[in-house]
Amino acid sequence: MEIAAAFQSEDRLVLSYELFPPKTPAGVLGLYDHVQQLMQFRPSFITCTYGAGGSTRQKTLEVIAEVRRRFSVTVASHLTLVGSTIDDLRQYLTEAQVAGIDGIVALRGDPPKDSPEFMVTPGGFQYANQLVELIHDEFPQLSVLVAGYPETHREAPSAEVDLDNLKRKVDAGAHGIVTQLFFDNEDFLRFRDRCWARGIQVPIVPGILPPLGSDQLNRLGQLCGAKLPIALLERMNQKADADWQTAVGIEFAAQQVRELIEAGVPGVHFYVLNQSRATMEVLSQLGFERQAVAS
Numbered sequence: 513m514e515i516a517a518a519f520q521s522e523d524r525l526v527l528s529y530e531l532f533p534p535k536t537p538a539g540v541l542g543l544y545d546h547v548q549q550l551m552q553f554r555p556s557f558i559t560c561t562y563g564a565g566g567s568t569r570q571k572t573l574e575v576i577a578e579v580r581r582r583f584s585v586t587v588a589s590h591l592t593l594v595g596s597t598i599d600d601l602r603q604y605l606t607e608a609q610v611a612g613i614d615g616i617v618a619l620r621g622d623p624p625k626d627s628p629e630f631m632v633t634p635g636g637f638q639y640a641n642q643l644v645e646l647i648h649d650e651f652p653q654l655s656v657l658v659a660g661y662p663e664t665h666r667e668a669p670s671a672e673v674d675l676d677n678l679k680r681k682v683d684a685g686a687h688g689i690v691t692q693l694f695f696d697n698e699d700f701l702r703f704r705d706r707c708w709a710r711g712i713q714v715p716i717v718p719g720i721l722p723p724l725g726s727d728q729l730n731r732l733g734q735l736c737g738a739k740l741p742i743a744l745l746e747r748m749n750q751k752a753d754a755d756w757q758t759a760v761g762i763e764f765a766a767q768q769v770r771e772l773i774e775a776g777v778p779g780v781h782f783y784v785l786n787q788s789r790a791t792m793e794v795l796s797q798l799g800f801e802r803q804a805v806a807s
């Protein structure tokens with residue numbers, strides 16, 4: 513329960529990074545080099561995503577266990593319930609626990625690309641709160657984080673209903689909420705106020721993606737429905753120069769995180785996209801100190 517404890521006890525900001533399992537062996541080796549760099553900022557924990565429908569099941573576990581072994585850092589595995597029976601989920605949780613994984617980011621997952629809506633697998637769950645309950649009841653040693661949506665989940669009929677559903681996950685035993693990426697801090701702060709008004713008391717951690725260029729921003733807008741920061745896009749588009757656009761994006765993310773820290777967030781979760789440069793530059797601009805990491 514180191515992740516849950518970190519939010520209780522750390523007097524510093526709880527810094528975390530999110531990785532995804534690379535597709536190739538070369539990608540895996542490159543990833544460890546980037547994590548080595550990122551370790552200089554002493555993250556409290558690192559997570560690894562779980563591919564749609566369990567497509568990266570073994571890879572996720574391998575990668576995150578290896579990150580833990582190499583860097584002696586606390587780790588969490590994402591786990592989605594889509595396409596799995598409850599027994600499959602139990603099996604994964606058992607393996608994760610044996611591998612020394614401290615926490616689970618418990619998720620429903622998206623429907624497969626060829627299916628317009630989410631279908632319940634026979635013998636499986638429908639919503640993430642059920643997975644949280646399973647972990648709470650049967651794997652109480654694991655920390656549990658859940659997803660929150662400052663701009664509301666795309667399937668929810670309203671922000672209010674979505675927040676009621678978020679509360680179900682917290683009531684089922686989640687120790688913290690990590691949000692979907694967003695570019696307007698007002699969306700996050702409004703979401704946090706509404707969570708508080710509902711009596712949600714666990715840490716609410718903003719998910720931050722330093723935007724690297726206008727093409728990437730447009731893709732993200734389509735992929736996760738995030739409202740695009742128009743002023744930032746206009747500024748990036750002043751030059752068709754990748755380095756310029758990246759520098760503008762990093763400056764934007766640093767300012768976004770600075771404001772969130774001033775607003776009292778308990779932690780920041782970086783979507784590092786298996787790279788180190790952008791996140792390291794953001795942290796450096798914010799004055800985070802580096803520490804040497806043994807190789």
Ligand SMILES: Cc1cc2nc3c(=O)[nH]c(=O)nc-3n(C[C@H](O)[C@H](O)[C@H](O)COP(=O)(O)OP(=O)(O)OC[C@H]3O[C@@H](n4cnc5c(N)ncnc54)[C@H](O)[C@@H]3O)c2cc1C
Nearest residue numbers: 561562590619620621622639640659665667668674677692
């Ligand atoms: C931090 C973070 C990490 C992520 N990592 C991954 C990953 O590794 N792999 C991956 O495939 N996807 C990942 N996702 C995406 C996520 O799987 C999708 O957004 C998915 O559509 C919803 O997952 P959820 O866990 O929020 O679902 P849920 O909390 O189950 O919510 C799904 C929808 O159902 C509604 N709902 C929830 N509970 C109930 C209920 N009891 N009754 C009625 N309605 C309900 C909600 O309002 C929402 O609209 C991540 C998202 C975030 C924010």
